[in-house]
Structure formats: structure tokens, C-alpha cells
Amino acid sequence: MNKTSSDESEARDRLLAAARKRGTSLAALSRLIGRNAAYLQQFVARGSPRHLDEPDLRRIAEFLGIDAGQIATRKTHPSTDGGERSSENYLAIPRLALDASAGPGRIGAQEIPFDTYRFSRRWLRENGLEGSQLSAVRVEGDSMEPLLRSGDEIFVDHTKRAGEGVFVVRIGEALHVKQVQASAPGMLKLVSANEGYAPVELPRGEVEIIGRVVWKGGRI
Template sequence: MEPDDPRATVRSLAQARGVSLTALSLMLGRNAAYLQQFVTRGSPRRLATDDRRRLADFFGLDEDALGAETRRRAFMLPRLDVAVSAGPGALVDAEVAMGAAAIDPALAAHLGLREGAASIVRVRGSSMEPGLVDGDLIVVDQAKRKPDARGGVFVVRIDGTVMVKRVAHGADGTLEVRSDNPAAPPVPDAPVEVIGRVVWLMRAPR
């Protein structure tokens, strides 16, 4: 058994306390061989929740040491009261938090998100259809602000208007900004400020 194996932990704690596995089993209301079988044979494979809790209380330690599943802390993202335009656009004076939403920490790690550097915003308009439609919620990573030559979908600010557009780094060093919907109006000819990359779409496929 590995040193941090719950079975090894039970055995070493019992020895250190000078109490037998039989006595501990009876304390739990189990048959006398319950913990002996757990320690030597791995049967049961995991201690029952109540048994684990009572043993943890008896030995004065955290249940994790006895095999409790550690709950992963949810990765929280602020939801901003900003509608990023995928159409004509709307002037955004301020980004106001209107709550938060949780995503799985494994997904956050896969996306490379960092606490305080990502947020959720709502898409408005049709210029990024069919990929993004009006009302979609997107995760924007503000730590990723440098489009490459292949490009990607970014939230940008152009002439005071916040938009979601496809942005690529052009050969001449300028940013190429366009809509995915060919019927969309042209993007304003003005300096582009990249706010962050869209890394996740929070809806079921349509």
C-alpha cells in the first residue's frame, strides 16, 4: 500500500493510538473483521461515508485522508452587463458585473483561463451568424489579445463600440477585422482595440 493510501492511514493511526481494528470496527457498528478486511484485502474498496466521518472525528483528521473525494472548487466567471454587438453595435459606457457563473474547473484549465482575466458577455445581432447568434453567451479571455495570422473570434472596441468579430494579424502588420455573415454591414474604418478572445460558447448546438 502507498503511504497516503486510506488503508495504510487507518492502520498507522490505529497503531499510533493503541486501538485495535476490531475495536474500531465495533465502534462503527460493523462486524469485528470490517476494518481488518478493508486494510488487508481492500474490501470494501472505499469506506462508507458515515464510517469515514466517524473515523475522521475519532482520529481528529480531515476526511480526505481516509479517501473522501475532494470536491473541485468551481471556477467562477463574472457575467458583465455588456452586449457585444454582432451587428450595428451599441455604445458601451461601462462594464458592470451583474453576477457570476460557475464553469467546471477542468474546462477552465483546458481553456487556459486565469482568475480575474475572463468574463461572460452576451452577443447581440446577427453579423457573426451562423457561428454566433443573437443572445448567445460567450466566455472572453482578456489575457489573449494578440491575434495571429490565422485569426480567431475576438471582442474588440472600435470607435467606442464593443463588437465581436473575426480578427487576424495581416501581413502588413495591421489587424484584419470582419464579420462571418456576408450580409452584415461593413466594419467601421477606425482604430481597433482588442479586448479579449472568445474561447467558449455557452449553449447547446442548434
């Protein structure tokens, strides 16, 4: 194997390692850049295509929170953004095509990112979110008003699945955003911020905790 082929193979290996570290799949990354699910698997395993288009390369690198040069199989053009705006200083938080219902249960789509938010690592550190595994989903319904309003985007920390607080939970195939409280032994109480909705108690085994809500944003 010549040096060029070896460098290309190492770049593909770094892509695979970065995806695993981020907790995502090559199929999800392929969909993130608008390709079929097998696109990056073929790129990594077969070297086809030999090189990724630069826009795709930059978007993948931004999502993974790494420099594009680490996974490039050919020389990339240097960034004109300057060091302060390099991808290493920012984390791409995936927006998932899911709605967390604050009301009747919302059936979730596949957890595949369709877009990203780009937040500075410094901001995340200042807000105690450094090292969190975050994704963004949209709130639907009024049961969590005034805390969360329909249309708000919330950040969900998938590393926090215990304790009390506001969580995104899955019951059956439906997603909900609720205050979660301990109840009787083996039971959880799901509480709405809107007093017009009665609390619901369910066995722990029927409630899958997706993650704690740690940030919200929305239009004024």
C-alpha cells in the same frame, strides 16, 4: 491591538490582495453584491461594517475563487456542499452588463459584473482555459451567424489580445465581436461570419482588442 482585531485586519488585507490578484476593484465587488461603490472600501479601510453578511461573503469568495473563511472577519459556518463543491474547486466567471454587437456597434455599459457563472476548475483545465482571465458577455445581432447567434453568451479571455481569431473589440465606445485578421501594415481587417456583411479595414490604433472569444453557450 488584540488578537481578534488583528485577525479581522488580516482578513480585510486578504480580501484586498485577492481582488488585486483577480484584476478587479473593491467598487466592482461592492456592486456585485448590490451595495454602493464605496461599501467594501470602507470595510477594508475603516472596518465599517465590522463584518460582512454571510451571503455577501460567500458571493465575493466565489467570484474571487477563494474559500470564504480566508476573508471572513468572524467564524463562518462550515459548508454542507462537501469538498468537491468547495469554492476552491470552482471559478466564478463574471457576467458583465455589456453586449458585444454582431452587427451595428453596441455602446457598452460600465464593465461591472452583475452575476456569475460557476465553472469547475477541472473543466477549465480540460478545455485549456486554466489561468485565463475570463468574463462573459452576450452577443447581439446576426453578423456572426451561424458561428454566434444573437443571445449567445460568450466567454472572453482578456489575456489573449494578439493573433487572429474571433475577438471582442472596442471601436470608439462601441463593442463588436468579429473575426480579426492582419491586413496591410498597420491595419486590421474585421470580418463577419455572415456573408451579408462586408469586411471592414481599420488602422490598428482605432481598434482596442478586449479579448479572444474562447467559449460560447446559448439556448437551442
